[in-house]
Amino acid sequence: MLANIADFFSSGANLMFFLFALLAIGGAIFMISFTKVVSMVVSVAVTFLSLAGLYVLLEAEFLAMAQVLIYAGGISILMIFGIMMTRHQGGEEQETKRTLHGTLLWIGILGLFGILFYAFQKATFPQGEFKSPEDNTLEIGKLLFTEQVIPFELMSILLTVAFIGAIVLAKREEE
Missing domain, CATH: 1.20.5 (Single alpha-helices involved in coiled-coils or other helix-helix interfaces)
Incomplete structure (x- = not known):
């Protein structure tokens, strides 16, 4: 069972895929979890840059550069300008404690990753070579x-x- 994981991480491309995927998922989760808008913009930028890294791994360099220029650069700067040009209230919002919500959230996350881990261990992936254009x-x-x-x-x-x-x-x- 753990031999599949060792085989997966033996390749540098798979290791980079795992890193970029974790950054993309983490940035997306942080974006919806943060309450400060600037922190949300930084999280979105991390997600956009990690998606560009995934495009590079897929040998889609044009899409990776478009992702960096348009989304990671342009959209993030546009969001920051929007934040700077609008008025915000100075008061901080009080966040309510939701322990049951947090506990159920973590149980759901662990259950999802457990199911995905089991599915990936039991799956057989076809071995084929992708021929990309020159x-x-x-x-x-x-x-x-x-x-x-x-x-x-x-x-x-x-x-x-x-x-x-x-x-x-x-x-x-x-x-």
């Missing part, structure tokens, strides 16, 4: 500008409309 960024570009050009342009229009709507809402709040 230049996956070139293939994404070809696909994006030939077969998927209409959804690509519709997405740009949607983002422009959302940007204009955000400006209108921000101007309306100033008045």
Whole structure:
């Protein structure tokens, strides 16, 4: 039973996958657990960066760079600007003690990981070799500008409309 775990961690790629997966899950859990908004933004940034690491492991370098530039960089900075430009109340909220809730939460977490551990130990995974294209960024570009050009342009229009709507809402709040 433990031989499968030793075989899994003998590969560096599997070890990095495990590390990035733990960071992604941990960042997501911390994001919904924290009460301070700045801590939430840092947790989201950790999640975004760990997802970019998973993309690198999958040999999807274009997606990894897009993840870092757009999400980890752009969205996190946008959230920080939003925090700085809005007014917040100075008072701290009193957090109520919920011991039963916490106990049930930990029992559920341990049960889920126990089930997953058992399932992974009993599963047999197919051994196959994935043949990735030589230049996956070139293939994404070809696909994006030939077969998927209409959804690509519709997405740009949607983002422009959302940007204009955000400006209108921000101007309306100033008045």
